[in-house]
Every structure is written in structure tokens, then in C-alpha cells.
Amino acid sequence: MEQLLAHCAHAIDTHDATLAQQLLWVLHNIAPPDGDSNQRLTAAFLRALVLRTSRSSSSPCAALAAALSYFNHDSPLTPLSLSPVSLAAFIDLTPWHRFGFSAANAAITDAADSFPVLHLVDLSTTYSMQLPTLIESLAARPECAPFLRVTVASPPESTSPPPTLDMPLEQLGVRLVNFARSRNVSMEFRVVPSTPADGFESLRLHQLVTDPAAEALVINCHMMLHCTPDESAPPPETAQQTAAPIMLSSLRTAAGFIRERVRI
Incomplete structure (x- = not known):
């Protein structure tokens, strides 16, 4: 899961929406927010990646954030x-x-x-x-x-x-x-x-x-x-x-x- 997160972060950084969506789909399915400690940690990093992308004002990042919002439909990004x-x-x-x-x-x-x-x-x-x-x-x-x-x-x-x-x-x-x-x-x-x-x-x-x-x-x-x-x-x-x-x-x-x- 750690390597998948790293690859996903790199895909987001390079605005590769297709690869990022694929990796996020995998991570979303193997790391539920209510799973074991490793899964919860991965889910938290996953949310952080989407949040970081959504805060960018660049067009590729904004488009990618809109596409990635699907993966957080059941876990809204509300700050603690x-x-x-x-x-x-x-x-x-x-x-x-x-x-x-x-x-x-x-x-x-x-x-x-x-x-x-x-x-x-x-x-x-x-x-x-x-x-x-x-x-x-x-x-x-x-x-x-x-x-x-x-x-x-x-x-x-x-x-x-x-x-x-x-x-x-x-x-x-x-x-x-x-x-x-x-x-x-x-x-x-x-x-x-x-x-x-x-x-x-x-x-x-x-x-x-x-x-x-x-x-x-x-x-x-x-x-x-x-x-x-x-x-x-x-x-x-x-x-x-x-x-x-x-x-x-x-x-x-x-x-x-x-x-x-x-x-x-």
C-alpha cells in the first residue's frame, strides 16, 4: 500500500489523471477508513492526496480533483x-x-x-x-x-x-x-x-x-x-x-x- 500511495502521489504531481484514477480505485478498495491500522492510515493519506489536489488552482489539478472526488463520496473531507x-x-x-x-x-x-x-x-x-x-x-x-x-x-x-x-x-x-x-x-x-x-x-x-x-x-x-x-x-x-x-x-x-x- 505504501508503494501504491507513492505511485499515486507521483501520478497526481505529474497530472496523470488516468493513472491516478486507476491507483485511487485500487487504494479505495483495499484501504477502507474503518479497517485495520494500516488500512486506516492508507485511507487517511488517500484523503490527504485528494484534499491537496483540490486546493490547487491549476487547471489540470482542478480537473483531476473533480475526477477524484468520486473516491470520497462516502467520506467527506470535513476538517477535524x-x-x-x-x-x-x-x-x-x-x-x-x-x-x-x-x-x-x-x-x-x-x-x-x-x-x-x-x-x-x-x-x-x-x-x-x-x-x-x-x-x-x-x-x-x-x-x-x-x-x-x-x-x-x-x-x-x-x-x-x-x-x-x-x-x-x-x-x-x-x-x-x-x-x-x-x-x-x-x-x-x-x-x-x-x-x-x-x-x-x-x-x-x-x-x-x-x-x-x-x-x-x-x-x-x-x-x-x-x-x-x-x-x-x-x-x-x-x-x-x-x-x-x-x-x-x-x-x-x-x-x-x-x-x-x-x-x-
Whole structure:
């Protein structure tokens, strides 16, 4: 089944609709979503292939996705949506999230040292689930915790990797602010509509800090770059594929702007 999936992915990548349909027909019949562990895993990859194809804006991929939709008529591609408690439990069981949170929070608290304000721009894919442990870390500092200002990018749901959150980010922000208050950490939570399709250009990163000498700006991109193509990828066909270079360029521009403001 692994080899069939690899051949199927290659057929989709090369827009070979005939071969892709043949392989998908075989995979659909040998890997039911309610089978054993290997069959369920294969079925999940099969759904992912169809979903990836359906999100492409190129004509061959769109036509292929329409043809392949037959194989998911009994298993609609609905994203998994979790409550904050369930999402936190899911993330707690995921090693790369737990390690990433620990490493990132240590770097963030170090960056905030001696600054009265910590401005965290959260571009991560985990719906601010990293913040409770960060708040705990700031509250545990022997000196007074800095004022925590959080700006969260809110991309369209269609571009958000699963699982998704079953409540608005604004409502989650209210809960996080209350949690921070219970830990004697002052916090402000702001949601800004933005999208990785333009590298979060709409955030205008270089305008987020008003006083670089008093405010530490930290941009948290945990797992986000995994959702965008690499800079070394071939010339893109769609705007979505240019996200990584634009995003990295925005980060570098913001860093240079802040350094210049501090120097002046």
C-alpha cells in the first residue's frame, strides 16, 4: 500500500489523471477508513492526496480533483474541529509540539529579559495553545513579569491545517487574558485577519512596534513554515506557493527596521 500511495502521489504531481484514477480505485478498495491500522492510515493519506489536489488552482489539478472526488463520496473531507480543552490534550500528546513549545518559550522569555513589554506575534498553527505555558513561565520569573501583548494572525479556515478550533479566536483570547490575570500577568490579545498566502504581508510586521527600545517583538512561527513551500522550490504557479519567500522577506524587513529604529 505504501508503494501504491507513492505511485499515486507521483501520478497526481505529474497530472496523470488516468493513472491516478486507476491507483485511487485500487487504494479505495483495499484501504477502507474503518479497517485495520494500516488500512486506516492508507485511507487517511488517500484523503490527504485528494484534499491537496483540490486546493490547487491549476487547471489540470482542478480537473483531476473533480475526477477524484468520486473516491470520497462516502467520506467527506470535513476538517477535524476540537474544543480548546481537546486541542490542548491533542497537542500535549504530540512530541514536536511539546518540544517546540518548550524551546520556543525559553527563547521568548530570554528575549523579553529587561523589556517592560513583550509583544508576541503568533503565526503558529496551534491556535495560541502555546500561550498558557508561556504565561506560566513569565509568572514564575523572580522579577516582575512584562506586559504581554499578543497579536494573532487569523487565516481563513480553508487555509488552516487541521485540527481546527471550534470557537472564535477572540473568545479564546478572552479566556487567555483571564488566565493571565489569575497568574498576575497583564495581557492584551488582538486578532488580525491575515493569511499565509501572502506571507502574512497584511500584518505589516514593521509597523507593529511603536517603541523598539521598550518593547521586545517576538514572532512565533511554530510549524507555520511546514505549511509553505521552501525558498529553494522551483518557480511557483500560484500565489500560495510564494508564501514562504514573502513571509521570510517580511520578517527580515521587520528585523532591519527595528534595529534601525533602535540605532537612531
